[in-house]
Amino acid sequence: MLGKQAFLRHSVFPQAGGMRSARLSVVRRRGTGLASLWRYLLAGLGLAALLAGVLAAVYLTAPQSGQPLGPDVSRTKKTDNGLYVASLVPERGVVRQGELEAWLLTLKTKTGASVERAAIAISGGMPLHNHGLPTSPQVTDYLGEGRYRIEGLKFTMSGWWQLRFAISSGAGSDTVLFNVVL
Amino acid sequence: MRRLFCSLALAMAAILAGCGKPDFSDAEKQTIASLALNTLPALKPDTTNRFADMPAAAALGSTLFFDVGMSHDGTVSCSTCHKIDRQFQDDLPQAVGVGRTNRRTMPLAGVARDPWFFWDGRRDSLWAQALTPLENPLEQAGNRTAYAHYMKARFGERYERIFGPLPDFSGIPPNASPLGSEAEKAAWNAMSDTQRDAINRVYANIGKAIAAFERSIEPAPTRFDRFALNLSTGAEPKGDAIFSREEILGLKLFIGKANCVTCHNGPRFTDNGFHNTGVPPVANLPPDRGRVDAVAQVEADPFNCFGAYRDGDASACGELRFMVKDAPELVRAYKTPSLRGAATRPPYMHAGQFSSLDEVVAHYAKAAPSVEGTSEVHPLELSDRERAELVAFLKTLAE
Numbered sequence: 001m002l003g004k005q006a007f008l009r010h011s012v013f014p015q016a017g018g019m020r021s022a023r024l025s026v027v028r029r030r031g032t033g034l035a036s037l038w039r040y041l042l043a044g045l046g047l048a049a050l051l052a053g054v055l056a057a058v059y060l061t062a063p064q065s066g067q068p069l070g071p072d073v074s075r076t077k078k079t080d081n082g083l084y085v086a087s088l089v090p091e092r093g094v095v096r097q098g099e100l101e102a103w104l105l106t107l108k109t110k111t112g113a114s115v116e117r118a119a120i121a122i123s124g125g126m127p128l129h130n131h132g133l134p135t136s137p138q139v140t141d142y143l144g145e146g147r148y149r150i151e152g153l154k155f156t157m158s159g160w161w162q163l164r165f166a167i168s169s170g171a172g173s174d175t176v177l178f179n180v181v182l
Numbered sequence: 183m184r185r186l187f188c189s190l191a192l193a194m195a196a197i198l199a200g201c202g203k204p205d206f207s208d209a210e211k212q213t214i215a216s217l218a219l220n221t222l223p224a225l226k227p228d229t230t231n232r233f234a235d236m237p238a239a240a241a242l243g244s245t246l247f248f249d250v251g252m253s254h255d256g257t258v259s260c261s262t263c264h265k266i267d268r269q270f271q272d273d274l275p276q277a278v279g280v281g282r283t284n285r286r287t288m289p290l291a292g293v294a295r296d297p298w299f300f301w302d303g304r305r306d307s308l309w310a311q312a313l314t315p316l317e318n319p320l321e322q323a324g325n326r327t328a329y330a331h332y333m334k335a336r337f338g339e340r341y342e343r344i345f346g347p348l349p350d351f352s353g354i355p356p357n358a359s360p361l362g363s364e365a366e367k368a369a370w371n372a373m374s375d376t377q378r379d380a381i382n383r384v385y386a387n388i389g390k391a392i393a394a395f396e397r398s399i400e401p402a403p404t405r406f407d408r409f410a411l412n413l414s415t416g417a418e419p420k421g422d423a424i425f426s427r428e429e430i431l432g433l434k435l436f437i438g439k440a441n442c443v444t445c446h447n448g449p450r451f452t453d454n455g456f457h458n459t460g461v462p463p464v465a466n467l468p469p470d471r472g473r474v475d476a477v478a479q480v481e482a483d484p485f486n487c488f489g490a491y492r493d494g495d496a497s498a499c500g501e502l503r504f505m506v507k508d509a510p511e512l513v514r515a516y517k518t519p520s521l522r523g524a525a526t527r528p529p530y531m532h533a534g535q536f537s538s539l540d541e542v543v544a545h546y547a548k549a550a551p552s553v554e555g556t557s558e559v560h561p562l563e564l565s566d567r568e569r570a571e572l573v574a575f576l577k578t579l580a581e
Contacts, residue, residue, distance in 0.1 A: 098447075132509050134453075134456075134506065135504040156453035
């Protein structure tokens with residue numbers, strides 16, 4: 001939006017003002033009556049067309065981003081009741097759309113100790129599309145130091161995804177939600 | 183008079199300035215580049231089919247694909263519905279083999295890249311898919327031992343050169359199958375485990391040969407791909423790579439306001455997923471609940487990735503292993519079809535519900551609720567002109 005306003009302020013109005021003053025001076029020098037009325041009318045038409053043209057160009061080329069504020073996409077979070085600190089990263093470092101991928105979930109307690117032998121259930125989906133995850137990802141391995149491998153995640157579309165983890169261990173049960181935006 | 187002319191010319195110039203071809207934002211350019219065919223990765227090896235990239239297997243598969251002997255009554259082959267000169271589909275609302283089925287024939291370009299097969303994904307590999315119509319009473323209507331006998335009689339030498347020795351056929355009934363008529367089922371059940379396994383292995387190899395052939399069927403570059411390539415390289419488009427204003431606006435709608443690209447993404451214009459989009463059922467066809475009923479079928483298939491006939495190790499079975507088995511959105515969910523070539527192959531949807539792209543676009547704009555389950559599609563305000571623009575763009579994927 002800012003871009004559009006700036007564009008109008010800096011390009012359209014100065015041009016229009018310039019044209020109008022040029023035309024006024026022509027009218028003053030040359031004559032009056034019907035002929036000048038015609039000229040005003042035509043000048044007005046020209047200006048209106050120019051404005052419409054510029055507005056159309058601006059409207060058609062403006063990026064149509066509808067989300068001024070995206071969801072929180074931090075990869076390290078305290079769980080909802082503060083029992084754990086969870087970190088989520090794709091195993092290969094990057095997320096590739098449309099492929100089954102493994103992610104790593106690291107769980108620490110409040111005091112920084114690794115959480116071992118946690119039971120973890122994974123769910124999620126796309127909140128704006130009325131559907132869950134296209135796959136059923138599962139924890140397939142414990143890698144030590146609180147790190148769990150999650151396999152079977154697949155992001156089939158670009159957009160806002162949510163991943164929910166329900167975590168249960170000796171320290172208690174808690175949940176955490178991660179946002180992934182592709 | 184001259185001033186009048188000048189003013190008019192000025193006004194015209196101003197109008198034209200506003201009507202030039204619309205430009206693309208950087209984000210739009212990125213999306214367009216992601217749809218272009220040059221971003222399609224090389225076909226991955228299929229480790230579940232060790233014959234997948236063997237030319238002799240593909241050649242035998244090609245023979246089988248076009249052989250009407252591969253049916254109960256000798257009149258139907260894979261190519262009866264997957265017509266080679268029609269994008270490997272048949273232009274019918276529902277496929278007709280030995281009988282009339284309840285689903286639209288899917289085209290085959292790029293099929294080897296699919297994780298799931300059929301509209302509902304009831305098979306998990308291309309070779310397991312190829313076996314299914316062979317025994318469907320409405321398609322090729324054959325039975326398992328009859329196909330094995332046929333392979334030995336007609337293609338024995340070719341078969342053995344690729345797959346190794348055929349089994350001992352003594353005592354194998356001419357017609358037997360776990361899926362056939364009552365008599366065929368009884369004959370199948372009377373066979374020994376060893377015999378059943380030997381026949382299943384021949385049968386799986388038939389599928390693997392056909393799959394090896396089908397891997398060669400890939401999408402071809404279109405006008406859209408030439409346009410997209412020019413856009414990404416900044417080259418001046420020439421000839422048919424030039425898009426009309428209507429086509430450009432259609433493309434902008436496709437990747438913008440109309441949200442088509444949400445599911446129709448990537449160079450094949452599909453997310454390979456299943457969605458309920460509120461497509462209405464067809465009267466007089468059996469009940470069809472889509473993906474939700476396919477889950478049990480693929481799990482029960484002896485030729486699935488977990489079965490005994492898979493080559494390689496189970497690491498290739500991720501899709502089956504992490505399959506969603508029970509979720510409300512599986513009800514009346516059907517596969518997102520590729521849109522490449524779609525403009526020249528009506529009718530549309532899983533049972534040919536819509537006869538034109540105009541009807542398809544109108545359906546998505548209206549977003550009628552699903553008869554069962556919940557449609558993922560939201561209503562969309564599209565003017566008549568915008569609908570025409572979308573259709574104009576879709577046609578560039580078929581030229």
